[in-house]
Amino acid sequence: MSFPTAPFRGPLAAQLGHVVIRRSGDDALPVAPASDRTVWDPHSGSADRLGLDDIVARAVAERSTPWPHPRASDAARVHRDGDRTAWEDAAFERQRRLSRAAIAAATTLDDAWIDEVVDGIVLLCEQSSWCWPAHDDTRRVHGAVLATVTDPYVDLGAGETVAQLAWIDHLLGAQLDTRAPGVRDRIRYEARVRVFEPFQRRRDWHWIGLDGDVHNWNPWIHGNVIVAALRLLDAAGDAAERDRVIALAIEGLDRYVAVLPADGAIDEGYAYWWNGAARALEVLDILAHATDGAADATAVTSLRETVAFPHRSHLGGDWFVNHADGQAKPPADQPWHALHRAARRHGDTAAAAFAASHRDRGAPAATEREGLGRLLRGLTDPAWVTASPAPPPLPRDVWLASTEVFLARESAGSSDGLTLVAKGGHNGEHHNHNDVGSFLVAVDGVPVIVDAGRPTYTAATFGPDRYAIWTMQSAWHNVPVVRGTAQPEGTDAAARGAAVEIADHGSAFTVELAGAYPDAGLSTWRRRARLDRAAARVEVDDSWSFADGIPTGEDTRLHLLVAGDVTLESGGARVIPRDGARPVRVRWPSDIAAAVEVRDLDDPMLTEVWGERLTRLALPLASRTQLQVTVELDSPIEDHE
Template identity: 45%
Template sequence: MTIAGRWQALEPAVRSAALNSARDRAGVPDIERRALWASRPSGAVLERAAADRLRPWPRLLLSDFARYWRDGVRTAYENPAGELRQRTSTAVLAAALTGSEEYLDEAADGLLLLCEQTTWCWAAHESFATARGEVVADPGTPYLDLGAAETVEVLAWADLVLGPALDERVPGLRRRIRSEASQRVIEPFLTDRRWHWLGLDGHLHNWNPWIHGHVLAAALFLDTDPVRREQVVDLVVDGLDRYLQALPADGGCDEGYAYWWNGPARLASALELLDRITLGAFDPWRCAPMEELARYPQRMALGAGWFVNVGDGSARPNPDQPWDVLHRWGRRTGDREVMAQAAGYRDRSTAVVGLGRALVALVDDDWREAAVVPEPLPRSSWLPDVQLLVARQEGGSSAGWTLAVKGGNNDENHNHNDVGSFIAALDAVPVLVDLGQPTYTAISFSDRRYEQWVVRSEWHNVPVVDGREQEAGSRWRATDFAVHGDDRAELDLSEAYPTGSLRRSVSLDRRDQVVRVVDNWAAGTEVVEHFVIAGRPVAHEPGRLVVETLGGGLAELGWDAGLGAGKLETLAVDDEMLERVWGSVVHRLILAAGNNSFELTLTRGLR
């Protein structure tokens, strides 16, 4: 049964009781439960909150907002806006944990600052202002985007946990919060069904569960009109159902690991809240493909904090993710490996990743007490719907080679032109790499997206064919993708390029500890191989390149010496997000491949 089917199958009295008692059933008690809050771990939160009080509040300036239109810079406004939400959330947590008036005042200051923003929308999404030819948002026509959703989430959960104390300390603030939430989020959600993230046109992506989940919290905790609250929740359930049904049955995520946390994991948070308020009667966890979706992070793990990154995402993402969400997901589906992976990251994650998630984590004793065991690293994972194979030398270990091979098409969410590309990691550390996400700017999601070098196919591990890169669009795809055993992928890349005929085989020879890439093409096709490399080249000669990896190991690339040494380029990395992962430079090996076939091998180098 679908999510929507399960919701509608509940007895009307059960749904009514769930909505009317949502604040009591959400699992997060208010500030007056002092014995509970005083017993929670508070060190990191209070340390951060105390440090915040020594700094001025972030300033949100029109000149920074306008930079999106002036020079394409998004972060000048989005960063301080995020800091305001983060600081307010930290103060709310500190107030709940301590009950102190200083943190309650700090939280109230932040909540009112959020209410006083002209817009909660990020400039990159403010199409209403763009349509008017302006750079100033109109409060009378609010745009419901991720920024608005993230802001109302803070207001909703703050109201839930601090409500009685806010009424006593700052009477009127909660009325203001409800008014702003209604005007900026709830009414636009109910009255305008043209929002692209609803997915009514069949195009679903992470905005859907991300925004729906926060609208759900706003309706349950802030809306006092029972009729309107029910309308909102029914629409939220329909939207979440639409998203889940659009996800592949294999549990894959075409947006990649980084956006899994803001796609499927956002879905899980919203479904968990609905399940809580129905006292478990909703039980969405057996809806396909929920169990498979929970396994995606372990399938993408390379080990040591490195992950397979396709599309926009970092190969070494910040560990500050809401791993408690995944742990509860695993508990509800009975998947011990899902729980084990989550528990392994519990003490590495210290940031407040969303106020609602932080509050739920604080009161989850099973999460706090979960045993930490070695991270589950599957020997092989094949996701046929998204066409992604990940194979490692030995299951349960990051030692040796791990190989990831991608098919798909060039019209995926957060797309890079990377059909047929692969990642090879030695002892968990990528050597032949996907560079991942650069800092977003005004062109990141525009028709100029492929001016960015890191999303172009010539900066992925695929060839240039007949002098042409891959192009963007669903017509450019892999065909005949077949997996043999659990360690060899074969695919036809002829339809990934405007001309030429090309087949690729990528395999991991576990016995000899070799990664092997073989390309074959029809006569008359010209192939120039491209390989993107992280680390430090230490030897380069015809048929051989030795690289010291970012982890300190040695990897040797080998090919037919008759093809020469090829061209080894070094490119300075001028993007902060990329530099944090790969360092100040990356390299690209370019080889004219000769007649009809080419073979590359990767082995462990010797010192």
């Protein structure tokens, strides 16, 4: 494959122009070093005291235990049995322990904690590869199951590691020089060999998006490279290389911003916003600091709009719209401070309120779960540390035309009652599930007709067997199986004519689904999903016909995936949802004998969201050309014809 040689110029280039770095050394990154006791003193400093106390206490508790050790045999498992978590769990926990030690060192300035940090630094520097084994191309290029140390691969793991070392160097540079002279030179050597040199030498990294396919790796890696370059390319004579690396990273980031739609939607869904668009917003904030405000991208429409994407995806409580590989109930300890900071910078008061709705003044302001850089920024952001909780905005209607995702709830500002979500799109989206035309229903903010999400990642997740995984298949989404045919993957399996109607009495989404079933012989499959606010009812109407005129057979059925306790009744089912939400009744024509299949769950990525099981209802559609399914709060069943 040939790659373009001329520099890419997109919205960032147009807005930022030639970027000139004006801050360096201890001022390179927007966090005070540990020597600034007005920030880091545990008693009088401005850093979040609850966060410092919590992290130091956990660091003390683990201090006498062995450091986690990612093993070669576990790295090789990716190619043997597909398991990637054994190596990753150990590697991630090693880095989190190092982050905790760094906070303890910054808080206490105790030589023993500096030694602990040095131990962690050297462990990372002696780790054969910073690349996560599931991402490395060593098997394809070298025929090896372990990393080839002479040909390092720059991936998410390498980016996270080099940025962590850069933040440690920034936070504790003076203390490291005193306690362990030479260790900072070791950091810079490893950063150059493992990241800066391959980043510049190879320009075929798939995550740059030279082929036009740009996803969340792009801002995540480019952002970490920029952080590392700002801090670690600081020796005499390094300025030219620093500027070259940063210019390449900004150019790569520009490719991401160029394809970010004007409405700011992310086809990977809410869960991936945090490690995609949020990463772009964070590094642009860091660049604004490093350029004394000259690099200001707040006028870029897509960046301004993506700040709103999290609250536009919110169902209520801890629940979110979860198309693609995201969880419907993702971990609650997201880096909300990053959203709060971006919302302040872009002037989005609703997004700032949404972030603040997650600020618990009785809990740490940030955690190490999302990396040291995010931890440091969250602990030392005065506006976030002192933020008061606010109610989430919960907009009444959301229409994201770029991804064809629609949301309607009964009332703005409240998750009470029913919420409808529907989507069109295509089956070639990033982290795609075959789910064109699927819909979700939540009651009191809790999903009851659901998207399962995804199980734990393995080698199969992103390989040729991806769609053998049941959660990825359309047969496990809320769409029909047509003449025994499920939706195939690929951009050609797509919705057509998606449109919305938004009004006070009700809002609706209409779409043509025949294109998502290219081999089913459909002339049309029209779906209309509507929230009737006056009746407090969701109505999903399907109508269809076949090009050959043959009536619908037994091999055509509609599936509904349900979370909660399901009791099948004539003409419907009563469902008691999770999390104490009010019961609902799902209704269909009384002459349809629905089949029930219980799917027992054992994968933690699924059980921590849905519990022990999900239930699939199969509605046979033989001899029909239309069907209505409704969802209402619990009330006696009435016959639906």
